[in-house]
Amino acid sequence: MSRVLIIESSARQQDSVSRQLTQTFISQWKAAHPADQITVRDLATHPVPHLDANLLGGWMKPAEQRNETEQSSLERSNQLTDELLAADVLVMAAPMYNFAIPSTLKAWLDHVLRAGVTFKYTDTGPQGLLSGKRAYVLTARGGIYAGSPSDHQEPYLRQVMAFIGIHNVTFIHAEGMNLGGDFHEKGLNQANAKLAQVA
Template sequence: MTTLLQLNSSIFSSDGHSSQLADEFVTTWQTHNPAAQVISRDLAKDPLPHLDAARVSAFFTPPEARTPEQQAYIAESDALIDELKQAQAVVIGLPMYNFGIPSTLKAYFDQIARAGVTFRYTENGPEGLLSGKKAYIFATRGGLYAGTALDSQTTYIRNFLNFIGITDIEFVYAEGLNMGEATKGQSLANAQQRLAELAA
């Protein structure tokens, strides 16, 4: 069975433009994949704890030496990784906040970046262990940033996903959303057209 994992990271939850585009993509995708399973995470409604010393220590402690508290941290991370491993497609609703990604999405990434689990270091450098997946990123911005030095998101997201083995990535941008209703409407319409093409 094909599985899709959807991650919405807008602080406005389902009211965010990035969430709405991601939701529309998933709905359209499901019409073409009616037997597929969809796993959804709203990182605003159910935020994950940010990385701290205790969690990092748990990640690097051998299983037989972990305390009950450390094991609870590992179990939380393992559950997220298991969801991701199940998925053949990953959809991320990605708003831009102050030139970066939402902190809730960074917290998610920090939970799934586990040496020996989602990546490993070899004599030739790091190797991602989650290959064979397709990622769709729905990036919404108030201004115009794609292709400029101010777009830190695209490079970061691509580098992180590549690091864990996901190299087939599609970015769909809806920009200029705070630059007047005409610009906003056209940008969202263009993104909706593109998402319909990708979902098919």
């Protein structure tokens, strides 16, 4: 049995293409892996606070020096990090907002990229500690950006995943969602075709 952690980040609940891709992923994954455990964390309905002094204090101060807010911030980060550590498969669903990922997803990443937990510093540089995991990134984009200088999603997330030791990363882009003509249907069909190969 594998554990699958799904991170939703679309601000929209209705008519969200990235959420539609997630539901397709879940359906196909359950059919192929009925014994697997799937956990969904929705950053729109349960947002994670952005990195602040309280979280830094929770990470860096000895237990006896933390105030209640710092301790609470640390416990929240621990919960999120434990979910990631326990997962065999990570799925991030991310619409493109202003050429990049939603700030809610960035806040989640800021909670789980932790020195000594998900990566460590060595004499030869940082080393990721989450090797052996797989990641899938499901994106929805109004235009067509894959491989262009305007795509700040895929390069950033590939770098972040590699930084914590996840090198097996598959991107599935639904592009052209806001373009006219048949771009929406074509982009969605291409994404669904690639999703069908995943499970």
